[in-house]
Amino acid sequence: xxxxxxxxxxxxxxxxxxxxxxxxxxxxxxxxxxxxxxxxxxxxxxxxxxxxxxxxxxxxxxxxxxxxxxxxxxxxxxxxxxxxxxxxxxxxxxxxxxxxxxxxxxxxxxxxxxxxxxxxxxxxxxxxxxxxxxxxxxxxxxxxxxxxxxxxxxxxxxxxxxxxxxxxxxxxxxxxxxxxxxxxxxxxxxxxxxxxxxxxxxxxxxxxxxxxxxxxxxxxxxxxxxxxxxxxxxxxxxxxxxxxxxxxxxxxxxxxxxxxxxxxxxxxxxxxxxxxxxxxxxxxxxxxx
Amino acid sequence: xxxxxxxxxxxxxxxxxxxxxxxxxxxxxxxxxxxxxxxxxxxxxxxxxxxxxxxxxxxxxxxxxxxxxxxxxxxxxxxxxxxxxxxxxxxxxxxxxxxxxxxxxxxxxxxxxxxxxxxxxxxxxxxxxxxxxxxxxxxxxxxxxxxxxxxxxxxxxxxxxxxxxxxxxxxxxxxxxxxxxxxxxxxxxxxxxxxxxxxxxxxxxxxxxxxxxxxxxxxxxxxxxxxxxxxxxxxxxxxxxxxxxxxxxxxxxxxxxxxxxxxxxxxxxxxxxxxxxxxxxxxxxxxxx
Numbered sequence: 227x228x229x230x231x232x233x234x235x236x237x238x239x240x241x242x243x244x245x246x247x248x249x250x251x252x253x254x255x256x257x258x259x260x261x262x263x264x265x266x267x268x269x270x271x272x273x274x275x276x277x278x279x280x281x282x283x284x285x286x287x288x289x290x291x292x293x294x295x296x297x298x299x300x301x302x303x304x305x306x307x308x309x310x311x312x313x314x315x316x317x318x319x320x321x322x323x324x325x326x327x328x329x330x331x332x333x334x335x336x337x338x339x340x341x342x343x344x345x346x347x348x349x350x351x352x353x354x355x356x357x358x359x360x361x362x363x364x365x366x367x368x369x370x371x372x373x374x375x376x377x378x379x380x381x382x383x384x385x386x387x388x389x390x391x392x393x394x395x396x397x398x399x400x401x402x403x404x405x406x407x408x409x410x411x412x413x414x415x416x417x418x419x420x421x422x423x424x425x426x427x428x429x430x431x432x433x434x435x436x437x438x439x440x441x442x443x444x445x446x447x448x449x450x451x452x453x454x455x456x457x458x459x460x461x462x463x464x465x466x467x468x469x470x471x472x473x474x475x476x477x478x479x480x481x482x483x484x485x486x487x488x489x490x491x492x493x494x495x496x497x498x499x500x501x502x503x504x505x506x507x508x509x510x511x512x513x514x515x
Numbered sequence: 516x517x518x519x520x521x522x523x524x525x526x527x528x529x530x531x532x533x534x535x536x537x538x539x540x541x542x543x544x545x546x547x548x549x550x551x552x553x554x555x556x557x558x559x560x561x562x563x564x565x566x567x568x569x570x571x572x573x574x575x576x577x578x579x580x581x582x583x584x585x586x587x588x589x590x591x592x593x594x595x596x597x598x599x600x601x602x603x604x605x606x607x608x609x610x611x612x613x614x615x616x617x618x619x620x621x622x623x624x625x626x627x628x629x630x631x632x633x634x635x636x637x638x639x640x641x642x643x644x645x646x647x648x649x650x651x652x653x654x655x656x657x658x659x660x661x662x663x664x665x666x667x668x669x670x671x672x673x674x675x676x677x678x679x680x681x682x683x684x685x686x687x688x689x690x691x692x693x694x695x696x697x698x699x700x701x702x703x704x705x706x707x708x709x710x711x712x713x714x715x716x717x718x719x720x721x722x723x724x725x726x727x728x729x730x731x732x733x734x735x736x737x738x739x740x741x742x743x744x745x746x747x748x749x750x751x752x753x754x755x756x757x758x759x760x761x762x763x764x765x766x767x768x769x770x771x772x773x774x775x776x777x778x779x780x781x782x783x784x785x786x787x788x789x790x791x792x793x794x795x796x797x798x799x800x801x802x803x804x
Contacts, residue, residue: 245709249606253613256603257620259677264623266646267635282649326534329527337524338517345528352539356738358759359783362549362772363542366557386538389531418523447628449741454767465630469745472637482638486631493626505622509685512731515738 264490271483278479293484302459303474305467305485312463313492315380315452316445320438322385323392328434330389331396332422336408353390356515357450365454379455380463384445391514392437399433400426439500440507443493444514464489549776556770568777578778581758584668585736588675588757592732595676597725600683605713607684608691618688621681629675629741636674637746662747667755671746675739683728690724691717726797733793737786758782 270278271293273286281287297305334345364383373379407425416424427434449465456462468489475481497504550568554561572578607617624632639646640661648658662670694717702716718725740759743749749756749764756764758778766775 246610249610250613253603253606253610253617256680257617260620260624260681263635263639263646279643279649282646282653326530330531333524333527336518338519339521339524348532348535352535355539355543356783356786358738358740358762359546359779360539360542362766362776362779363545364538366545367537367542382534383538386534389534393531418518418520443626447630449628449630449744450763454763465628468628468630468634472634472745477643479638479641482634486634489631490627493628497623497626501619504626505618505685508625509682509689512682512735 267483267486267490271480271487273480273483275478275480278483293480294488296478296481297484297488300474300481303467303470305464305471305488307460308462308464308467309488311377311461312446312465315377315384315463316442318377318381319384319388319445320442322381323388323441324434324438326385327389327392327396327437328427328430329422330393331400332426334393334397335400336405336426349390349393352386353394354513354515357387359515361450361454368455375456375458375461377456377461380452383451383455384448387451388441388444391511392441395437395510396430396433400430403429435500436503436507439496439503440511443496443504443508444511446492546776546779549773550780552773552776554771554773557772561773564773568774569781571774572777572781577753577756577761578758578781580753581756581761584672584755584757587668588672588739589733589736591672591676592679592736593729596679597683597728597732599680600685600728601687601718601721601725603680603684604687604691605717607688608717609709609713614688618681618685621684623681624678625682627678629678629739630745632674632678633742633745636670636742640670640746662751664751664754667747667751671743671755674746675742678742679735683732686728687721687724690721694720726793729797730790730793733789734786737782737789758785 266283269286272289272291273281274290274292277287334342360383368374368379368383373382403426407429408421411421411425446463447465448463449469452463452466453469456466468485471482471485475485549561551563551565552561553564553567603617603621607614642648642658642660645661647661651658698716698720699712702712707715737758739757740763743755743757743760744763747755749760753761758781762775762778762782765778766772769775
């Protein structure tokens with residue numbers, strides 16, 4: 227396949243490289259818009275607030291992690307604690323979705339029963355349902371279930387909110403797997419429970435990984451649910467604390483930059499090690515409510 | 516493999532079904548009911564007031580502002596996100612090298628939370644320590660108050676639009692890679708130029724992809740909350756309000772959960788309406804190569 231630049235080149239010889247250069251300049255210019263703000267945050271997090279003002283763009287005079295250490299001093303708004311809360315909440319959400327979603331997908335892809343189609347409709351409806359549609363009633367339901375003030379107040383609604391998408395993904399994957407191993411296991415007298423854990427789960431590791439990565443991303447980045455459901459400062463995830471930082475830190479911009487940098491760090495790592503999965507997953511998951 | 520044991524069907528599906536009913540379907544019905552009530556401070560007292568909330572909604576000037584802002588966001592998403600993504604995808608396709616690098620860099624902002632991006636941009640717009648005023652100082656220009664009643668909506672939408680260009684870039688790039696080469700080869704023989712190729716072959720053949728991007732961009736506009744909540748909280752003077760931030764404000768600051776529920780139902784109806792209309796508008800026979 228020939229390219230725009232090559233075609234321009236065919237028409238007018240020396241223009242070939244000019245066309246290519248213009249294209250690269252445009253592409254690199256856009257790349258800069260995504261890299262420069264992040265670089266700015268990272269570099270600024272190593273500067274003092276004064277230096278952010280006087281030396282906005284340069285490298286820091288001396289690399290210091292003072293801003294990161296200082297995050298621990300904002301007792302009521304401890305970003306490091308929020309980071310730990312985020313990992314605990316999102317980790318539990320991922321485990322819950324993988325377990326309940328895995329079991330439900332196993333039934334939907336391997337069992338025959340009446341009303342199966344109805345479940346598919348249920349999952350599609352629940353997947354498309356946006357979170358804001360249920361935020362006010364859930365605020366009350368959490369109180370009625372006496373979950374308020376516990377981590378479960380954000381974990382359970384997030385599991386519910388992500389289950390349908392996970393089940394639709396996993397059922398599709400499981401249905402495409404050949405059933406011969408399971409048939410052999412049945413002949414050998416294995417129980418259903420054993421077939422699930424020993425045969426299906428190992429075969430489904432790729433789809434569990436994909437779904438888990440995406441749900442971790444969504445859960446880690448979620449703001450509205452923890453903001454409403456979990457008003458206890460000590461238990462809030464980093465997303466909620468970030469929303470309060472600009473008021474609480476006053477003009478301590480160095481600390482704010484460090485807070486942003488810490489919140490982005492796990493995402494950066496996840497993106498570096500599983501970029502293909504993240505890109506494919508997030509484009510496929512755009513329909514989720 | 517077809518299992519039939521009813522005990523396992525019930526056992527494996529029940530956690531999922533219970534969670535979906537408890538935190539999505541039952542609350543959805545509650546939301547509809549609340550929208551017809553007068554209900555303050557999340558008290559036990561609710562009075563049924565019929566369509567009064569809906570009458571108030573139609574006359575509410577802030578709802579008008581929010582709808583106008585949603586429209587601006589939608590148009591921006593279609594033109595800048597989807598259009599920008601398409602342009603970048605065509606450019607990237609025209610040069611052979613660096614395609615992986617550009618995809619990695621362009622997609623990265625999507626992985627980051629709206630909260631972190633919002634905080635980053637509120638620091639960029641900040642008067643004293645902001646990046647924009649640092650640039651102004653560097654060029655010897657007077658410093659500006661950036662977030663005003665007139666500019667707020669555009670400044671608050673900018674990060675959202677910027678963040679998702681890479682998303683559409685990836686979708687279009689995938690679409691382009693699916694177009695078979697021989698179509699281009701035969702056009703090549705007819706002496707087509709690069710730009711003609713883009714407009715006469717690639718873009719028409721991407722019609723289905725473009726249609727689905729339009730739907731995603733429009734539906735996505737109704738889901739925006741985080742960035743606006745962080746950067747302006749809908750202010751100053753409600754000028755950058757979206758339905759989502761207005762709903763949050765009414766429910767959890769104004770303590771008027773009845774009216775907030777009405778906004779929720781309006782958002783859902785609007786979303787359904789737009790999706791149905793768009794599907795009708797773009798539904799023609801699909802392209803097969």
